[in-house]
Amino acid sequence: MTFKDRYGPWALIAGASEGIGAAFARELSARGLGVVLVARRQGPLASLAAELAGPSRVVVADLSASSGTEKVFAEMADLEIGLVVANAALSPIGPFTTADPGALQQAMDLNCRAPVVLARHLLPGMVQRKRGGLIVMSSLAGQQGSPGIAVYAGTKAFDGVFAESLWAEMRPHGVDVLACVAGAVATPGLERNSKGRAPGTVTPDVVVSAALKALGRKPRVVPGAVSSFSAVLMSRLLPRGTAIRIIERASRGVLD
Ligand SMILES: NC(=O)c1ccc[n+]([C@@H]2O[C@H](COP(=O)([O-])OP(=O)(O)OC[C@H]3O[C@@H](n4cnc5c(N)ncnc54)[C@H](OP(=O)(O)O)[C@@H]3O)[C@@H](O)[C@H]2O)c1
Numbered sequence: 502m503t504f505k506d507r508y509g510p511w512a513l514i515a516g517a518s519e520g521i522g523a524a525f526a527r528e529l530s531a532r533g534l535g536v537v538l539v540a541r542r543q544g545p546l547a548s549l550a551a552e553l554a555g556p557s558r559v560v561v562a563d564l565s566a567s568s569g570t571e572k573v574f575a576e577m578a579d580l581e582i583g584l585v586v587a588n589a590a591l592s593p594i595g596p597f598t599t600a601d602p603g604a605l606q607q608a609m610d611l612n613c614r615a616p617v618v619l620a621r622h623l624l625p626g627m628v629q630r631k632r633g634g635l636i637v638m639s640s641l642a643g644q645q646g647s648p649g650i651a652v653y654a655g656t657k658a659f660d661g662v663f664a665e666s667l668w669a670e671m672r673p674h675g676v677d678v679l680a681c682v683a684g685a686v687a688t689p690g691l692e693r694n695s696k697g698r699a700p701g702t703v704t705p706d707v708v709v710s711a712a713l714k715a716l717g718r719k720p721r722v723v724p725g726a727v728s729s730f731s732a733v734l735m736s737r738l739l740p741r742g743t744a745i746r747i748i749e750r751a752s753r754g755v756l757d
Pocket of ligand 1: 515516517518519520521522539540541542543562563564565587588589590591611638639640641657682683684685686687688689690691
């Protein structure tokens, strides 16, 4: 089976207007899939769609709201979606007790509710067709406590465990699910949220290529050699308290 036979004819990319989502869109389009590009800003989505040689559809929607996910389902109802990339995320930064409660709620809705709703809506069709895939973007921040980004880290732990659970549930049905657990990736989102470049920062293309290579082969991938090493060190080798304190110290230089 070709990639297109297995995961086509259309892919839906949540959070496609920039960064890792835009890189997924470019690569999936180059592999012959039509791409449904979802985010809040029409301008960058339209520019990306114009750049792609293959078919695309732009859906402007706020995925943190249920009206947004409903709008996406309505606007792609005529398309057969064979691959979903649950990538859109929000990362509120700063002390938990002074954080804007609305931003924390939005992060939980966008980072957790939206992937669940997208998966629940689109996986049954894939199960019926006995083919397809779901990639959920998680983060090394979700591997241990990450002070200063507590809610983001918690949502990314959810994303990783959610995807691994579905990996096992979907396998007998021929549907591939992957948790893509990224370390630092050079994206506009990272630029906005950090002061400096963390060691081992990779490009969005490295993430996309690692994810598409791992899809169907394993439940989770950590793109980049430095991030892979760090994942093993932090989650398997070091005591929890030590790992959390290391993250706390490291993020002092990187987070605003
Ligand atoms: N960059 C990193 O270092 C890094 C590390 C680990 C994991 N990750 C994960 O990788 C994924 C992508 O990260 P990124 O750095 O590429 O992010 P980014 O540059 O901040 O881009 C986020 C994308 O999501 C869209 N988005 C944001 N809020 C949305 C909403 N409410 N509804 C719909 N779309 C929304 C944004 O477009 P609009 O603004 O147009 O809506 C944008 O296209 C995230 O899941 C993140 O947790 C990133």
